[in-house]
Amino acid sequence: MHTPVTPQSAPSLSSTSDKKIITLMVVLVLFSPLAIDIYLPALPAMAAEFQVPSTMAQDTITWFMFSMGLGQLFAGPLADRYGRRPIALTGILIYGMSAVLAYTAQAMEMLLLARLLQGFGACATSVAAFASVRDSFGAEKGGRMISYLNGAICFIPALAPILGSYLTHHFGWRSNFSFMAGFALVGFVLILLNYKETKPMNTVQTGRLISPSRYWSVLQHPTFLFHATLCMLAMGVILAYVTSAPVFLMDKLGLTMQEFTHWFAVNAVLNIMACFAAPKFMVRFGTRNALLFGLSVLAIAGGLMLGFQNIQQAWAFMIPIFFSSVGFAWVLGSAAGKALAPFGDRAGTAAALLGLFQMSGAGIIVGTMQRLALPSAQLLTLMMWLLIPGLLILLTKTGQRWHSGTVAH
Numbered sequence: 001m002h003t004p005v006t007p008q009s010a011p012s013l014s015s016t017s018d019k020k021i022i023t024l025m026v027v028l029v030l031f032s033p034l035a036i037d038i039y040l041p042a043l044p045a046m047a048a049e050f051q052v053p054s055t056m057a058q059d060t061i062t063w064f065m066f067s068m069g070l071g072q073l074f075a076g077p078l079a080d081r082y083g084r085r086p087i088a089l090t091g092i093l094i095y096g097m098s099a100v101l102a103y104t105a106q107a108m109e110m111l112l113l114a115r116l117l118q119g120f121g122a123c124a125t126s127v128a129a130f131a132s133v134r135d136s137f138g139a140e141k142g143g144r145m146i147s148y149l150n151g152a153i154c155f156i157p158a159l160a161p162i163l164g165s166y167l168t169h170h171f172g173w174r175s176n177f178s179f180m181a182g183f184a185l186v187g188f189v190l191i192l193l194n195y196k197e198t199k200p201m202n203t204v205q206t207g208r209l210i211s212p213s214r215y216w217s218v219l220q221h222p223t224f225l226f227h228a229t230l231c232m233l234a235m236g237v238i239l240a241y242v243t244s245a246p247v248f249l250m251d252k253l254g255l256t257m258q259e260f261t262h263w264f265a266v267n268a269v270l271n272i273m274a275c276f277a278a279p280k281f282m283v284r285f286g287t288r289n290a291l292l293f294g295l296s297v298l299a300i301a302g303g304l305m306l307g308f309q310n311i312q313q314a315w316a317f318m319i320p321i322f323f324s325s326v327g328f329a330w331v332l333g334s335a336a337g338k339a340l341a342p343f344g345d346r347a348g349t350a351a352a353l354l355g356l357f358q359m360s361g362a363g364i365i366v367g368t369m370q371r372l373a374l375p376s377a378q379l380l381t382l383m384m385w386l387l388i389p390g391l392l393i394l395l396t397k398t399g400q401r402w403h404s405g406t407v408a409h
Contacts (some may be wrong), residue, residue: 021136024195027187027199028088028129031095032068032122033153035180036061036242037160039262041257042173043246049173050108054139054251055370057108058243060115062367065239067119067361071213072352075127084128087199091124091335096184118180123355135198158268165257170311211349218343218350226402227339228357230291230390233361233383235325237298237324240383243366245321248376249314263318274329279332287334288394288403294330295391297323302384309377317377322357324384333386 023301039046047057079087098118105111167175218224249255249263280292301323308316336354369379393399 018137020194021108021132022200025129025133025193027190028125029153030156031092031125031184031187033156034160034183035064035118035122037157038164038179039056039168039173039176040161040242040246041165041170041250043243044251045168045173047247050111052108054247056112058247058370059112061243062126062239062363063112063369064115064119064122065363066144066360066367067116068123069356069361069363071120072127072355072359076131076349076352078124079127079131080199081186083197083199085191085195087124088128088191088195089188091121091128092184092188093121094118095121095125095390096181096188099177099184103174103181105236118150130197135200155268155272157271158265161261161264165261169257214349215353218353221342222402224341224350224353225341226390226393227335228354228397230295230331230335230387231339232357232361232365233387234294234298234328234335235358235384236365236386237380237383238328239362239366240369240380241321241324243370244376244379248317252314252376253314253317255314259314263314265329267318267321267325271325271329274326275333278329278333281330282334287338288400290330290334291338291403292391294327294334294396295387295394296402297327297330298384298387299391301327302381305377305384306381309375309381320380324380327384341391358373 043057043060044054046060047054050056075087075091095118098114098121102111102114102118105114164176168178202362214253243331245264246260249260250257255263278294281293285293301320304323305317305320308320336358339354340350366383368383374382395404
């Protein structure tokens with residue numbers, strides 16, 4: 001699973017120092033997707049060992065997402081006040097210690113606490129990475145450089161479950177967390193020895209760390225609320241998939257970890273292709289048409305999921321997921337930029353709130369929906385169809401005004 005920034009045309013790295021910075025930033029952004037994707041094949045084994053319902057094992061992902069989103073409200077201002085380097089190093093320490101706590105957990109409650117803390121650590125490393133890219137390359141070149149980070153983020157969902165499947169099969173589910181701890185140790189040493197502070201000298205962060213009025217000014221804007229909600233619901237679809245798929249495919253359909261990993265990797269590759277195709281579509285047909293297309297594809301995916309629910313075959317579950325991954329890429333690619341568009345003077349604040357919506361909001365919605373005890377296919381259908389009102393609104397004049405940003409605020 002990943003939440004990449006909209007990719008752009010790949011730039012050339014002009015110097016050794018550029019390559020060094022991007023390499024270090026890749027290390028920092030890998031903490032988050034690694035913490036989700038590597039242990040997906042182990043979810044059924046975790047639920048079995050602790051003798052808890054599968055929903056509690058799935059909570060280890062939704063709790064991580066929740067704290068990663070909430071942490072953005074603090075990590076951004078902290079990075080502005082104290083610098084990118086200390087925030088990155090602190091984040092890695094929290095991440096690594098949380099991984100050790102998860103490895104040693106003797107109860108599901110302790111594992112959930114470890115994951116909640118680990119989300120804050122992963123949030124700090126991600127915020128520091130993207131802030132440093134902006135610091136080092138400026139607005140225009142920094143946007144292009146993010147395509148390198150996207151490439152790293154995109155390949156984790158394809159590769160991490162393969163490693164996680166191997167570790168779980170040979171060493172048990174806890175080995176996934178020992179790998180995270182080892183990665184944190186290596187990452188900490190690399191960052192400590194090579195990462196120089198990038199915070200501009202003119203960055204001033206005084207007064208309150210969190211300014212409610214600043215956040216409220218963004219939340220009052222209909223353009224932000226509409227598009228951030230679409231991002232949240234689209235992320236909810238993907239989160240519902242990654243938490244439901246291991247239990248459904250392995251526990252219910254009896255797939256092996258290797259077979260599950262194969263299906264997951266195929267979807268990850270499709271998601272990568274969709275993420276890189278979406279910006280080209282937007283350039284040619286506009287963001288509104290891209291958003292309409294993405295929402296329509298998600299609605300169709302929900303129909304397919306409902307129609308195939310009685311077919312107890314992996315393909316009947318995964319084909320609608322393939323469609324939803326395409327729809328997700330188009331929705332996120334077009335809606336995220338539009339949510340931030342009106343806030344040139346408050347870009348950091350708006351981005352933090354968008355992260356809160358996208359991760360914490362999706363975590364709360366999916367965690368709540370899973371308590372309804374719906375079959376996986378019906379849960380996913382419901383999540384996909386929650387975006388239909390957004391599609392209908394976008395077809396109205398009010399929706400068009402919200403999308404264009406021509407509203408009073």
